[in-house]
Amino acid sequence: MSFFIIVTLVKIAIVFGVFMTTLAYLQWVERKVLAHIQSRTGPLRVGPHGLLQPLADVFKLLTKEDLMPPHASKFFYLLAPFIAVSLALVSISIIPFGPVVDVPFFPGHKTPLGITDLNVGILFILAIGAISVYGIALAGWSSNNKYSLMGGLRSSAQMISYELPFTLVIISPLLLANELSFRGIVNSQADYYLNFIPRWSIFQMPFPQIFGFIIFMIAGFAETNRIPFDLPEAENELVAGFHTEYSSMKFACFFMAEYANMVTIACVATVLFLGGWHPLFPAPYSDWVPTAVFLGASFLLFAQGNKIGRKGDHITFPLFGLAALVLAGVFAVPMLQTYIVPIFWFAAKAGFLLFVYIWIRGTLPRFRYDQLMHFAWTFLFPCALINLLLTALMVALFPNQK
Amino acid sequence: MDSILFIIAAVAAIGCGLNLVLQSHPISSALSLIGVMSSLALLYLLLGAEFIAMAQMIVYGGAVMVLFIFVIMLLNAGAEKRSDKSLFARIFGFPLLAVFVVPLSFLIKTTFSAQVSDVSFGSWVGGTAEAVGKQLFTKFLLPFEVISVLILIAILGAVVLAQKEID
Amino acid sequence: MDHIPLSAYLILSAILFGLGVAGFIFRKSVITVFMSIELMLNAVNLSFVTFSYENKNIDGHIYSFFVMVVAAAEAAVGLAIILTIFKNRGTLQIDEVDSMKL
Numbered sequence: 001m002s003f004f005i006i007v008t009l010v011k012i013a014i015v016f017g018v019f020m021t022t023l024a025y026l027q028w029v030e031r032k033v034l035a036h037i038q039s040r041t042g043p044l045r046v047g048p049h050g051l052l053q054p055l056a057d058v059f060k061l062l063t064k065e066d067l068m069p070p071h072a073s074k075f076f077y078l079l080a081p082f083i084a085v086s087l088a089l090v091s092i093s094i095i096p097f098g099p100v101v102d103v104p105f106f107p108g109h110k111t112p113l114g115i116t117d118l119n120v121g122i123l124f125i126l127a128i129g130a131i132s133v134y135g136i137a138l139a140g141w142s143s144n145n146k147y148s149l150m151g152g153l154r155s156s157a158q159m160i161s162y163e164l165p166f167t168l169v170i171i172s173p174l175l176l177a178n179e180l181s182f183r184g185i186v187n188s189q190a191d192y193y194l195n196f197i198p199r200w201s202i203f204q205m206p207f208p209q210i211f212g213f214i215i216f217m218i219a220g221f222a223e224t225n226r227i228p229f230d231l232p233e234a235e236n237e238l239v240a241g242f243h244t245e246y247s248s249m250k251f252a253c254f255f256m257a258e259y260a261n262m263v264t265i266a267c268v269a270t271v272l273f274l275g276g277w278h279p280l281f282p283a284p285y286s287d288w289v290p291t292a293v294f295l296g297a298s299f300l301l302f303a304q305g306n307k308i309g310r311k312g313d314h315i316t317f318p319l320f321g322l323a324a325l326v327l328a329g330v331f332a333v334p335m336l337q338t339y340i341v342p343i344f345w346f347a348a349k350a351g352f353l354l355f356v357y358i359w360i361r362g363t364l365p366r367f368r369y370d371q372l373m374h375f376a377w378t379f380l381f382p383c384a385l386i387n388l389l390l391t392a393l394m395v396a397l398f399p400n401q402k
Numbered sequence: 403m404d405s406i407l408f409i410i411a412a413v414a415a416i417g418c419g420l421n422l423v424l425q426s427h428p429i430s431s432a433l434s435l436i437g438v439m440s441s442l443a444l445l446y447l448l449l450g451a452e453f454i455a456m457a458q459m460i461v462y463g464g465a466v467m468v469l470f471i472f473v474i475m476l477l478n479a480g481a482e483k484r485s486d487k488s489l490f491a492r493i494f495g496f497p498l499l500a501v502f503v504v505p506l507s508f509l510i511k512t513t514f515s516a517q518v519s520d521v522s523f524g525s526w527v528g529g530t531a532e533a534v535g536k537q538l539f540t541k542f543l544l545p546f547e548v549i550s551v552l553i554l555i556a557i558l559g560a561v562v563l564a565q566k567e568i569d
Numbered sequence: 570m571d572h573i574p575l576s577a578y579l580i581l582s583a584i585l586f587g588l589g590v591a592g593f594i595f596r597k598s599v600i601t602v603f604m605s606i607e608l609m610l611n612a613v614n615l616s617f618v619t620f621s622y623e624n625k626n627i628d629g630h631i632y633s634f635f636v637m638v639v640a641a642a643e644a645a646v647g648l649a650i651i652l653t654i655f656k657n658r659g660t661l662q663i664d665e666v667d668s669m670k671l
Contacts, residue, residue, distance in 0.1 A: 130464020520572030
């Protein structure tokens with residue numbers, strides 16, 4: 001087989017493995033962060049600090065009874081979680097994680113870090129987002145349950161309403177970058193103004209996209225049915241919305257699809273607005289930031305390990321500190337730095353956005369359905385339109401701003 | 403490789419088209435139509451039309467068909483009742499369809515097989531969004547503006563038709 | 570492997586158009602009739618894009634784009650009309666909507 005195919009298969013295997021682990025541990029992070037916002041501790045028992053909790057959840061979901069409600073349309077009932085999860089997982093394939101690097105043991109070849117790149121990458125993400133509405137609509141309809149149907153229809157209507165400001169606000173950084181492919185957009189955010197302000201889209205000069213970024217995050221919350229927009233799947237309002245009648249692995253599919261959509265929106269926001277893998281300040285100094293971060297983390301873990309009085313903590317905290325020291329050492333090796341420092345910056349920015357997702361979940365109450373739709377059509381859509389018009393005006397008046 | 407993809411997409415398109423015409427419940431027909439649109443998007447990609455393929459999925463597959471599915475679910479449209487009104491249609495229906503399609507296909511094949519080359523993926527890379535955009539804003543500017551007025555009229559029409567009556 | 574001849578795409582477009590005509594004439598539920606119209610429009614789009622490939626000219630894509638936009642507008646208004654028919658007649662079978670009197 002050709003070399004290109006083998007390298008791509010290896011990349012697919014790595015990205016898929018990392019992505020599935022991230023989905024599982026994103027659930028752990030969410031429960032811990034929500035718990036600490038609410039002054040409690042979250043999962044603690046299953047493994048040190050609840051780190052094996054996702055594994056326990058997977059076992060529970062696999063061994064639950066797999067039932068089908070009576071009089072449900074069997075084909076659509078089984079098709080809906082399949083559509084939801086497969087479309088959510090496929091959008092990770094075009095997101096670039098790093099620049100073009102040499103393949104490690106084959107000196108002549110170069111490969112981009114990221115599975116592939118499409119010329120029309122942004123349109124692909126929009127198309128996937130548009131079609132994943134069907135998973136939810138079919139799930140709601142095929143369960144033969146009026147709460148599921150209402151939840152499914154409301155959720156679908158919310159998703160297609162928020163697709164409008166989502167699409168309009170995506171166009172604005174495209175006008176600044178003059179590209180539709182993700183890798184081209186990140187490459188256009190590479191320089192630094194005055195040698196220390198990065199040229200990310202939120203700082204880019206004809207029109208900084210700060211409002212665009214905020215509107216994108218709000219529309220992203222609504223697209224993924226997260227709080228404050230999660231009335232269609234809220235537990236005290238509609239039993240559980242469109243996934244009421246789904247149990248065990250089919251529920252796990254919807255669950256994974258929701259977290260995968262969250263990760264996709266965070267990655268797309270990082271690529272479009274926050275400059276992808278480009279660091280916060282110019283190159284020679286920023287290569288040592290990951291090492292410094294992990295050294296600081298290990299110092300904190302060693303220092304706290306003596307103080308906390310819970311039973312196993314004087315063993316687990318120093319162990320985690322040791323793991324952080326090993327990671328700091330890995331990031332200090334200059335040969336590996338060209339591969340993993342860009343991935344660190346990308347993961348740090350996407351991770352920060354995921355933390356903002358979880359933070360907002362713990363802080364804000366949810367919208368009522370008519371407030372939600374009114375907000376989309378009368379406020380967010382005109383804001384996105386005005387953002388687009390102003391960006392276009394500034395780009396037309398001051399072209400080729402460097 | 404592109405011939406394998408063409409055969410898969412063509413068989414999927416014809417299969418979903420047949421399914422649309424033969425199924426009795428509108429929701430199965432709607433999902434078959436989504437299948438047809440996805441196969442057509444794959445065929446557009448094989449013909450080098452990347453912008454049109456993505457626009458097809460976003461506009462047709464993501465908006466128009468969602469509208470169809472909403473209407474089917476809201477009206478609770480059931481399976482079609484079989485009606486035995488026309489014996490002529492039941493016997494001569496599909497053969498007449500074949501009489502329509504087969505000579506047309508034969509005519510197409512004889513007209514086009516002599517002079518044109520085969521379709522190979524990658525031999526034309528001019529179907530980009532940039533090319534479409536350039537033409538839309540220079541040569542086709544008037545139709546573009548007229549179509550935006552058309553969409554506005556359609557929105558107004560839909561709102562007027564679907565609003566509650568003021569008693 | 571062999572490349573696919575251009576006439577194969579056009580024959581596929583003709584077959585899909587024929588299936589659309591069949592659905593339009595033989596089906597009784599008004600939503601299925603409307604979906605057959607959409608199938609016909611899609612078949613025509615495939616023809617436009619195929620001819621655009623043959624002449625290496627982008628204009629076929631533009632026509633196809635306009636057909637898509639017109640089909641979307643038509644779907645919106647047509648479904649609103651279907652909702653009104655359902656509200657006034659109570660049925661979605663087109664052979665039961667056979668009197669001019671309300």
